[in-house]
Amino acid sequence: MVEDCNIKQMQNNCYRQSKVPDEFMLQLRVPGALIDAKWLDVIQHICQTWGNGSFHLGTRQTLNAPGIKAQNIPSVNDYIEPYLKAVECDLCNVQMETRNGYPYIAPRNIMACIGSVHCINANINTQNISHKLEKEIYPNPYHIKISVSGCPNDCAKAHFQDLGIVGCTRPIYDMDRCIGCGACVRKCEKAATRVLSLNDKHKVSKDACCCVGCGECVTACPTGAWKRPNRIFYRIILGGRTGKQCPRMGKLFANWLTEDSLLGMMRNWPKFSDWVLGGKPVYIHGGHLIDRAGYQRFKEFMLDGVTLNPEAIIAESVNWAETEYRSNIHVKPLSKHQTVK
Amino acid sequence: MENTSTYHLQADELDALFAHLEEQYLVYAPVRIPSGGRYAQTDSVLYRPVHRYEDIEYRERSTYPMKEVLTPITQTLFYFTEDQYQESKPPAKDLLIFGRACDINAIRIQDQIYLLNGGVEDPFYKRVRDRAKFVLMECAQQFEGCFCCSVGANVTDMHAMAFSFGERDAQIEVSDEAFRDYFSQAKPSDYSIRFPEENELKVNYPVIDRMDMANRLKDHPMWREFDDRCIACGSCTVACSTCTCFESTDIVYTQNAHIGERRRTCSSCMVGGFDQMAGGQCFRNKTSEKYRYKILHKVYGHDARFHTGPMCVGCGRCSARCPELISYPATLNKLSRAIEEIQPEEVAHHA
């Protein structure tokens, strides 16, 4: 007999409906994608005790236990409480009730590449900022996909999120330490945006405007003439998405934001969503909300009350290039327009 | 050491001491540079002027060597106008430089090149060297890759004072009379400064005593791997305590194209262009040849000229800075094996 299940409710608690009636897959959030390895025992125990014995590595970096029977969900929720407390409350400072499992699925797990705890290319500690972002967006009924990449290589695919965060640096040049070897020039040409050149003083000139903020010059320099500043900077790539209708790559929204500017803006995200949806959360992703509101309104909401750092620059307008699976998919009867006024 | 006295100073006394020293000296010591490292969220430790005891980073080996104080990476030699070259100004004060035993021993090698080689004293080196005194930093702990003991660079007496560093205090051994007065009020101590006696890393530093052995080694297959491994970046030589090579360049001030500077800038045999003549001809095109040239200078070339052993003080900075994780001691071991390989062949050949 098929049990009576409120699948919307269960989905909201991070249990995904299975094609096998009555079975669900738990998705454990791992904001920033790095946790103490001891938690692997927990997911293993869930898979083997309540799940079907298999384990799935979620595409958004969640730890998934497929094949959990609906009747076992309360036991699983009891069992994962310490994990929720440790990861959401302690690690990310999220204020939430942990007794009944996850309260919301809407803000998806914040993905991140490994970042500077390991990677030689990274500019930032991707976990730290993921944890801070988690606190801003979770729990919350509005859907948003965020990921954090440690550098403009963008291994965490910030270009395909509603809001993709990229860790950047603005290298500082100490001319007196430069031996004019050209290693940075070659590296920037090969790996980045070709903004460096050797000048007639046997030193380096930079077209700072087009620097992508990767820090490759710093890594390449044998003398430490290029150095990362003590502050780190963020870039936000906006409105990328995958999907059946009009997938698209995100576009540059903001550059050279400090952490305060970034978090200040993110704090405005729920307010923006709330306004677009008239206070009625539905299963629709952030990028579509921007489409409905228009970029200009989105920008106003996000910048509201935020004092940007002086280096910060913001897109005046954004033009996305969509892949339309139905040609002219944007052309429809006026009555079907969803634009919010 | 005879004629030394040791004092124990607390934080406030140390600050007073530094203030007093600064009246006569520009004091240089390793200083932590936050996020100065190659990778994000790593620091570097560089030589900088210091004003207080706590400015000194003594817990870590400096990323770049002490030589930068005497021979800065970029140095103005002359200012020129259309009709004359004028020497740049010498330093305004005497120099007091903090360094470890290896660092201070490296100065002997710098001296050989800059003061002895070819019987010509380099005036720009001499004018700072003559005014420099050294303060030994005791190595309370050693660092990854130190092998000073393998090359006899663990002990020195070329210092005026020696510091044993504490969090809020220091033991200071004074051996140079000129510094005795600074300590007239200080509390004597029976602490005695120790030199490193043994390193975890032991290197059997190769000895090449004949040019034909050096030349036979140049053809040895041991170098080939470095064509793929080494990126010829020069990080190792810039970080090396004992490398001395430089380039000279003239630059003009763009506001007035007739006046400018002749500068001396650190350079490296690992970097392309070092051996390049007009028309583009080079003598060591392959990276393996550049690497071989560097290693054989350390092991053979310098010793063959000055007869004072390795051009290396075992400070370990070259390996620590190599982005490709090429271990200099590992190369030395391979070189020792190559020498052993060649030697019996030669005996057989001569028989």
Add this chain to the structure above:
Amino acid sequence: MLENPIKPHACEILDILPQTETEWTFRVANDRPVRHGQFMQLSLPRIGEAPISASGFGSGYVDFTIRKVGKVTDGLFSLQKGDSIFLRGCYGNGWPLERFRNKHVVIIAGGTGVSAVKSLVDMMYNDQSYAKDLHLIFGFKNTCSVLFSDDLLRWKNAASFHATYTLDAEEAEGWQKGLVTDFLGSIPFASFGGDYECIVVGPPIMMKFTGLGLLTSGVPEDHIWMSFERKMSCAIGKCGHCRIDETYVCLDGPVFNYTIGRSLVD
């Protein structure tokens, strides 16, 4: 302070004698002592320095025969008589003159290499009793690249000189066609009774094959002298650019006996 050994001094250009389109001889005021085979560092403020051999010298002047190949040399070619260039030096060991006295002297030079022996040849021309005789084999690429044409003629006519001039790949009157190495056989080494010295100077590849050719002709290694060219920056044994193992070309050279030169492997 003593005189700064690397401080350049302004010296007036007394004359400029174009030899070829890209090789000119600059006569520059100088009263510092010069030895045959030594070089000086020529500076142009703003541009830099270049080591150049003294191709001639006399009371109050020194000659440099300079090929226009890059920054500094380009700059020099834009100067005129009466302008200043900056000099420091002389540097290097120069030719071992005493070794040549009263011997048969063989000089094989190619291209700009001729300028490194020009003053030496002239010295022996002016004092023809200095050496027993002089055998010259000078090679150039073609007629357009010939240096010191008047001097070549003068030397050819000297009583105790035996001169062979070659062009790599051009026929011309008074010139042999071929590389200098093709003419080594014309030197009567057997008649010298062992009492001779050979000088070889030119591009590295030419020096290498000439050296080997001489050995094949039975010339003992220690009778061969060569002048080396390496990248130089300081000329006083500090910058490291010219170093080959324990040898600094700027200090210990540029002239090396073959016994040493052959073992200098970069």
